[in-house]
Amino acid sequence: MAWRVLVVEDQEMPRQLFEIFIHSSENYVHAGSVANAGLALAACKNQQIDLILMDVMTELGHSGLDAAKEIKQAFPGIKIIIVTSMPEYSWLERARQIGVDSFWYKDGKKEAILDVMDRTMAGESVYPDSTPLIHIGYSTNHEFTERELDILRELTTGDSNSEIGERLHVSPSTVKYHVENLMTKTGFHTRTELASEARSLGIVIKQ
Numbered sequence: 603m604a605w606r607v608l609v610v611e612d613q614e615m616p617r618q619l620f621e622i623f624i625h626s627s628e629n630y631v632h633a634g635s636v637a638n639a640g641l642a643l644a645a646c647k648n649q650q651i652d653l654i655l656m657d658v659m660t661e662l663g664h665s666g667l668d669a670a671k672e673i674k675q676a677f678p679g680i681k682i683i684i685v686t687s688m689p690e691y692s693w694l695e696r697a698r699q700i701g702v703d704s705f706w707y708k709d710g711k712k713e714a715i716l717d718v719m720d721r722t723m724a725g726e727s728v729y730p731d732s733t734p735l736i737h738i739g740y741s742t743n744h745e746f747t748e749r750e751l752d753i754l755r756e757l758t759t760g761d762s763n764s765e766i767g768e769r770l771h772v773s774p775s776t777v778k779y780h781v782e783n784l785m786t787k788t789g790f791h792t793r794t795e796l797a798s799e800a801r802s803l804g805i806v807i808k809q
Contacts, residue, residue, distance in 0.1 A: 604631045605652040605723055610669070611636040611685070612661040616708060620655055620685075623712045624764065637661040639669035646677050653723060655715075657689050658693055664680045665809055667693065669725055671700045681722050685715070688690040688804035689733040689743060691751055697729075704728040739788030739796075743805045746784070755806035757797035 607630050611617040615671060617635055624632045626641060633651055636642060638661040642654065654673065656666040670682050682698050683704040697705050706720040718728050736743045746754065756766040756777075763774040763781070770777070781793055790796040800806050 604629055606631050606633040606650055608633050608642065608651045608654045609635040609806075610637075610639050610654060610656040610660060610666060611635065612657065612659075614620055616657075616685075619712075620715070623715055626712065627716055627719075638664050639666045642669045643672050643676065646673055646680060646738060650769075651677075651680055653683070653719065655683050655685050655719075658684060658686045658688065658690075659807070659809075663809075667696055667702075668699060669698070670702050674701045683718060683722055683728075683771075688737050688807060690755075690804060690807040691733050691743070691748070692755075692784040694729065694733065705730060707734055736805055738803055738805060739790055741787040743803075744778075745787060750780050750784055751806060753777055754784060754797065754800050755808050757781065757793055758801045758808050760794075760797075775805050 607624050609617055609620045621632055621635060624630045633649060634645060636645060637655065642656065645651065649717055656670055658666040660666055666684060670684065673680055673682065681703045682708055684702050685706050686693065687708045694705060704718055704727055706718045721728050733743065752770060753766065756769060763777040765782060766775045767777045785793065785796055788796060
């Protein structure tokens with residue numbers, strides 16, 4: 603018996619690669635593809651789905667993690683693998699909390715994703731030990747503390763220290779302290795440059 607796989611991916615190239623990989627294995631059948639995570643639950647209601655390869659950022663801003671939560675609540679037996687190229691650190695923990703079965707960072711290798719799929723369908727939960735290492739300025743994302751990453755994510759909104767502090771329940775001076783540390787670590791001269799680069803690299807993503 604071959605497992606039926608739904609692909610949730612809005613970018614054409616990775617979507618086509620996943621479809622090719624699925625067709626190359628006798629263990630799987632391609633049940634369909636959607637570009638919008640908001641359509642994934644409906645697909646599960648309309649046909650048998652055994653496994654979902656789910657990107658986090660999909661068409662029209664719909665979150666794959668939000669969709670995964672809904673699907674796990676409605677169809678707990680469906681296996682879900684989050685697939686992403688973005689190193690946003692909070693996604694790993696959120697996926698675990700939701701009950702996502704496995705988590706894979708895209709690398710384009712057929713053997714890697716098929717191995718994760720096989721292990722997941724065998725009942726294993728496959729997660730990376732950490733996010734990919736990304737260089738930003740003179741530093742890397744692995745050299746930032748969780749609080750610094752939280753501050754950095756909020757910086758991408760362009761809001762003031764007071765507004766950021768209110769959301770994170772810390773004082774404006776604490777926000778300023780962490781921003782200055784981040785700029786010292788990376789060598790950026792303005793918070794706008796720092797935030798822009800962090801967002802473009804996918805180190806932090808505000809959804």
